Structures are given as C-alpha cells and as structure tokens.
Amino acid sequence: MTDTTSNKMWGGRFAAGPDAIMEAINASISFDQRMAAQDIAGSRAHAAMLAAQDIISDSDADAIRKGLLTVLSEIEGGTFAYSTALEDIHMNVEARLKEVIGEPAGRLHTGRSRNDQVATDFKLWTRDQFDAAESGLLALIKALLGQAEAGADWVMPGFTHLQTAQPVTWGHHMMAYVEMFGRDLSRMRDARARMNESPLGAAALAGTSFPIDRDMTAQALGFDRPAANSLDAVSDRDFALEFLSAASICAMHLSRFAEELVIWSSAQFRFVTLSDRFSTGSSIMPQKKNPDAAELIRAKIGRIMGANVALMMVMKGLPLAYSKDMQEDKEQVFDAADNLMLALAAMEGMVKDMSANRESLAAAAGSGFSTATDLADWLVRVLGLPFRDAHHITGSLVALAEQNGCDLPDLTLEQMQSAHGDISADVFDVLGVENSVNSRMSYGGTAPAQVRAQVARWKGIIG
Numbered sequence: 001m002t003d004t005t006s007n008k009m010w011g012g013r014f015a016a017g018p019d020a021i022m023e024a025i026n027a028s029i030s031f032d033q034r035m036a037a038q039d040i041a042g043s044r045a046h047a048a049m050l051a052a053q054d055i056i057s058d059s060d061a062d063a064i065r066k067g068l069l070t071v072l073s074e075i076e077g078g079t080f081a082y083s084t085a086l087e088d089i090h091m092n093v094e095a096r097l098k099e100v101i102g103e104p105a106g107r108l109h110t111g112r113s114r115n116d117q118v119a120t121d122f123k124l125w126t127r128d129q130f131d132a133a134e135s136g137l138l139a140l141i142k143a144l145l146g147q148a149e150a151g152a153d154w155v156m157p158g159f160t161h162l163q164t165a166q167p168v169t170w171g172h173h174m175m176a177y178v179e180m181f182g183r184d185l186s187r188m189r190d191a192r193a194r195m196n197e198s199p200l201g202a203a204a205l206a207g208t209s210f211p212i213d214r215d216m217t218a219q220a221l222g223f224d225r226p227a228a229n230s231l232d233a234v235s236d237r238d239f240a241l242e243f244l245s246a247a248s249i250c251a252m253h254l255s256r257f258a259e260e261l262v263i264w265s266s267a268q269f270r271f272v273t274l275s276d277r278f279s280t281g282s283s284i285m286p287q288k289k290n291p292d293a294a295e296l297i298r299a300k301i302g303r304i305m306g307a308n309v310a311l312m313m314v315m316k317g318l319p320l321a322y323s324k325d326m327q328e329d330k331e332q333v334f335d336a337a338d339n340l341m342l343a344l345a346a347m348e349g350m351v352k353d354m355s356a357n358r359e360s361l362a363a364a365a366g367s368g369f370s371t372a373t374d375l376a377d378w379l380v381r382v383l384g385l386p387f388r389d390a391h392h393i394t395g396s397l398v399a400l401a402e403q404n405g406c407d408l409p410d411l412t413l414e415q416m417q418s419a420h421g422d423i424s425a426d427v428f429d430v431l432g433v434e435n436s437v438n439s440r441m442s443y444g445g446t447a448p449a450q451v452r453a454q455v456a457r458w459k460g461i462i463g
Contacts (some may be wrong), residue, residue, distance in 0.1 A: 026324075027084040029092055036075045038124035039089050040068050042117060042200060045220035047108055049213050052207070057446050060104040067101035090117050111210040114205055115234040115322045119199035120241045122330065124221065126243050129337040130192035133247070135249065136344030137185045138462055141178055143351040148174035149455050153448035155433045156361035157370055166373050167365045167433040170356050171451035177257055178458055183431075184250040191246055193287050195239035198223035202233035205321035230333065235321040237311065240333050244308035247340045248417040251301040258298040261350065265291050275353035278346065293346050307332035365433045369398050369408055374430045383422050393419045 051061035071093055074080040086092045091114075098105035116265060151170030158168035186389055198218035201208065207230045214226035227233035264271035278293040309330045314325055327369075372394050379390035398417050401408050409431040416423045440446045444454070 025369040038121040043051040116202040132147040152451040153366040168446040172446040187246040191242040199233035202230035251304040261294040307336040
C-alpha cells in the first residue's frame with residue numbers, strides 16, 4: 001500500500017513518501033519550531049495584504065487570521081502536535097490551519113513560497129536576537145559603570161604580558177571593558193539596521209505575478225523596506241552571519257574578562273571576591289570557592305565562534321538562489337544566540353555582585369617597580385635628559401633595587417644619585433602610585449578625574 005500521508009503537502013509530483021532516513025535528514029521541525037511565532041506573524045501579515053489587494057476575499061482573510069491565532073495559542077499552550085512528516089514549522093502550521101478552518105487555508109500560500117517564507121521567519125527571529133543582545137549589553141555596561149564609578153580612584157597594577165607595568169585605577173580597568181562592550185553594542189545595532197529588509201513577496205526566487213504589496217507586509221512586520229532583489233532576498237543569510245560575527249567578537253570580550261576574573265579571584269591575587277551566587281565549592285576540598293561561572297563564560301567563545309565558521313562553510317559554495325543546504329543555518333544561530341544571552345546575563349550578575357579588594361589592589365599596585373616609567377618621565381621632564389638615557393638610568397636603579405630586595409621608593413637619595421648625580425629628593429614625589437595615577441591626565445588616561453569623565457560620558461550615551 002502506498003503511503004500518501006507523509007507527502008501530501010508536496011502535491012502530485014511524488015508518488016510515495018520518503019523513507020525513514022530521508023525523512024530524518026529532510027525534517028527540520030525539531031529545531032525550527034522555535035520560529036513558530038515569527039511564522040504566524042508573517043502569515044498574518046501576508047493574508048491581510050492579500051485581502052487588501054483583492055487577491056483573496058475578506059472572509060477568507062478573517063478565517064485565516066482567526067485560525068492562525070488558534071494555532072498560535074495551541075503552540076504557546078504546549079498542546080500543538082508537531083509532525084516530522086510535515087518537515088518544518090511552516091508546513092506544520094499550514095496543515096493545522098487547514099484542519100481548523102478548512103478550505104480557506106489553501107489560499108494563504110498565494111503569492112509566496114517557502115523560500116521567502118523561511119527567509120522572513122529567520123530574519124524576524126534573528127532580529128529579536130539582536131534586540132536581546134542589545135538589552136544584555138546595556139545591562140552589562142551599566143554594571144561596569146557602577147564598578148568604575150565606585151572605584152575611580154582605587155589604585156591597582158596595570159599589566160602587559162601579565163607582568164606589572166604601571167599603576168592604573170580600578171575604574172580605568174572597568175572602563176576598558178565598557179569600551180569593548182560598547183563596540184559590541186554598536187555592531188549589534190549596525191547589523192540590525194542593515195538586515196531590516198523584508199524578503200516576503202520574493203516568492204521562490206523571481207517574485208510573483210500576483211499584484212502583491214510588499215511595502216504593506218514589510219511595514220506590518222516592522223521592516224524598513226522590502227528587499228530589492230528577489231534572488232538575493234531568498235538566498236541571503238548575511239544577517240545570520242553578521243549576528244554570529246558580532247556574537248563571536250562579543251563572546252571573545254566576555255572570555256577575556258572572564259579570564260581576568262578567574263585570575264583575580266585566585267588566592268594568589270585576591271583582587272576580587274565573587275559572590276556565592278556565581279561560584280561553586282569543591283566536592284573534596286572544603287576551602288575551595290571556584291569561579292565556575294567565569295570559566296563557563298570563557299568557554300562559550302568556542303561554540304559561538306564554531307557556529308560562525310560552520311554557517312560560513314555552509315554558505316560559501318551555494319549558487320543562487322535557494323539550496324536545501326540552507327536548512328543547516330538555523331541550529332548554529334539558535335545555539336549561539338542561547339549561549340551569548342546566557343553569558344551576557346551571567347557576566348552582568350558577576351559584575352554587579354563582585355567586590356574589589358581595595359587593599360589587595362593597592363598593595364599590588366606598589367610592587368613590581370610599577371612606577372619605573374614615572375621615574376624615567378621625571379628624569380626627562382626635570383633634568384632634561386633624552387628619554388633613552390632616562391630609560392637606561394631607570395633600568396640601572398631597578399636592578400639596584402632588586403639587589404637590595406626593595407622597590408624603587410625604598411632606595412635612598414644617595415643610591416638614586418649613584419645612577420645620576422643630579423637626581424634630587426623631589427623624585428620621591430613621583431614614585432608613589434597615587435601620584436602616578438593622578439598624573440595620567442591625558443584624554444582617556446587612568447587619572448581618577450579622567451575615569452569619572454568617561455563614566456559621565458557613557459551615562460549620557462546609554463541614558
């Protein structure tokens with residue numbers, strides 16, 4: 001007996017349904033059901049337009065509208081029965097709509113194809129993720145601004161190569177991440193604006209002979225305009241790639257910050273104390289407080305960047321317009337979006353809850369010859385030495401301090417003068433870490449006044 005139940009939506013072209021293997025590889029309903037709300041929104045906009053253009057009757061459009069709302073309520077209520085035989089969310093919704101309202105359901109697909117339908121649904125879903133990422137980034141930036149403002153004048157060591165370099169302020173370090181995540185925010189907003197064109201009405205690839213109004217459906221769905229080329233509209237996945245690219249860069253920034261939190265919360269540093277809400281204990285070592293949330297955030301870049309590469313590989317060899325390969329686009333984006341939003345929320349929570357250990361920061365700021373550059377600058381500014389000569393003299397004094405087991409401010413004036421006879425007692429004024437950070441008043445510098453100015457600027461930017 002021929003099985004016609006699994007292929008009836010295909011029409012008369014195929015005499016028998018696909019076997020179990022073909023059904024398994026062809027079906028996407030297990031994951032694209034996440035686009036149900038977007039699919040129904042697109043269908044409602046399309047039906048309203050068809051009625052406005054007298055392509056279908058008002059009564060049919062009203063039946064479709066009410067039927068789609070019924071289907072949506074079933075999906076949201078968890079009573080909708082998904083079928084792998086119907087392949088995807090689009091055909092599942094259409095089949096159920098026919099069961100609910102009968103013959104008018106068959107008119108919904110007039111003037112469109114699954115090609116433009118899926119492109120529209122996916123764009124709508126991805127646009128929601130851009131918006132969610134923007135919200136997550138804004139919340140994280142606000143948490144960082146709170147930390148920066150509270151610790152605008154707290155000194156800490158600045159590092160290069162993870163070696164002590166120069167003193168900076170806690171607020172300055174927090175503001176560095178505000179700048180990073182601010183660029184992520186800009187990328188998300190920029191990409192969202194660029195992708196906001198409607199594919200609906202492009203049909204399979206060539207447009208349609210029906211007198212549709214693509215501006216109407218674009219406006220109804222919140223798009224800025226219809227996509228200008230039907231071939232491009234159905235084959236474009238740049239919006240997904242841009243989301244994954246921006247998400248990858250953002251995840252990289254989150255990973256860098258997470259790495260610092262892992263280091264800073266260690267017993268060797270004790271720069272920060274993470275809250276119990278974002279730490280775990282050890283099953284065997286009772287003294288342990290592990291920064292597991294930070295470590296998991298640090299790992300997210302792998303799967304998010306992997307999704308970016310995977311989708312790029314899917315798209316790189318596809319001729320225009322649509323190929324079934326493009327069914328492999330969604331799972332990558334779904335997973336990346338889930339993990340980016342989780343990482344952003346976790347990092348915001350960690351930043352809001354963490355406590356900077358001001359005493360530990362200050363003690364570390366004064367060690368490791370962190371004011372050596374200030375000494376070299378003093379030799380240039382006060383004694384008029386060429387910087388290279390000042391650099392050499394400072395290096396010899398660092399070596400002398402190392403031999404004596406002390407830091408630069410602990411050297412005597414006589415020891416200082418052994419490197420250059422014109423060094424005066426005034427040099428000790430620049431060797432304190434507080435004086436060092438206060439002197440860095442160049443725009444964007446670490447001086448507390450500069451930090452507070454940048455905090456105020458960012459508060460004005462994000463409102």
